[in-house]
Amino acid sequence: MLNLLDLASIEAARKRIEGLVVRTPLVRLNVDDAPAEIYLKLENLQRTGSFKVRGAGNAIALLSPAQRSRGVFTCSAGNMAQALAWHAKRLGIPCTAIVPDTAPATKLAAIRRFGATIVQLSWDEVWEIGITRRYAPLEGWTFVHPFADPGMMAGNGTIGLEILEDLPDPDAVVIPFGGGGLSAGIATAIKAKRPRTRIYACEPETAAPLAASFAKAVPAGVKRIPSFVDGIGASSVLPEMWNLRAEPGRRRRRGRIGRRRGARRQGRKRPHRVRRLRREHRHRGARQDPPRRSSVRIRPTRGTPENVRCPSWSD
Numbered sequence: 001m002l003n004l005l006d007l008a009s010i011e012a013a014r015k016r017i018e019g020l021v022v023r024t025p026l027v028r029l030n031v032d033d034a035p036a037e038i039y040l041k042l043e044n045l046q047r048t049g050s051f052k053v054r055g056a057g058n059a060i061a062l063l064s065p066a067q068r069s070r071g072v073f074t075c076s077a078g079n080m081a082q083a084l085a086w087h088a089k090r091l092g093i094p095c096t097a098i099v100p101d102t103a104p105a106t107k108l109a110a111i112r113r114f115g116a117t118i119v120q121l122s123w124d125e126v127w128e129i130g131i132t133r134r135y136a137p138l139e140g141w142t143f144v145h146p147f148a149d150p151g152m153m154a155g156n157g158t159i160g161l162e163i164l165e166d167l168p169d170p171d172a173v174v175i176p177f178g179g180g181g182l183s184a185g186i187a188t189a190i191k192a193k194r195p196r197t198r199i200y201a202c203e204p205e206t207a208a209p210l211a212a213s214f215a216k217a218v219p220a221g222v223k224r225i226p227s228f229v230d231g232i233g234a235s236s237v238l239p240e241m242w243n244l245r246a247e248p249g250r251r252r253r254r255g256r257i258g259r260r261r262g263a264r265r266q267g268r269k270r271p272h273r274v275r276r277l278r279r280e281h282r283h284r285g286a287r288q289d290p291p292r293r294s295s296v297r298i299r300p301t302r303g304t305p306e307n308v309r310c311p312s313w314s315d
Contacts, residue, residue: 147181160189
């Protein structure tokens, strides 16, 4: 089912969510000693504070009347829950959000403000729902997956279309990786229109299953260490998401996502240049929660491209 993700589905998603989402700006990060020209896609300006409102809007638009009438639910660290709750409220659909018991109070308050019911479980229990797509007390409700859903990924991919409209020749795009829905959507759009652009997935070192999966060449799990970066980083890469890293008809090594980078967790010394980038980001008024800043926290590496677009959001 996930192989339905292509440029046509992303362009169709753009029409469905037109008027519901903000066409966010791509702004230059002005620092004197930056290793490249860096641009930030300010998805924090969306109505619910993150890119998730794009995918959730497209996914809920694709539901049948019968599926909507049963109510919708999702599992989320907070951003997807807010996005689905906002769309459900405007459509008059019952909504339940299953969130980790460590979710920040600010996110819980926002979910309640949008009218959703909250169920708090442990991280492992929430992740298991993402794998099985089931939660017994909500049997019969319609589950909207926070990332492994073609409608979600197509909605996320509209970001890639906007990036290329504003800056048609990016050397590389750095995308935070949590479950992979954001990475897959943006990479599909950009690779379809500009195959030469390199795609980097960025994940925290405390929860880096994509790195482990690339090392083993199979979808792998890791021991997730909780950190202040609550909205990004997973326990494993789902098999269906791992399969998406390769473009249809091409060798896997030339797939949608060809590289990954690690973001250092709190408590470790960060490179001076990266600290400067983060300070500049804050000074420009684009304040974000930790997951959405992960793409400007990656370690500079050898061979850094000269024209890098850094989306600034969590997955």
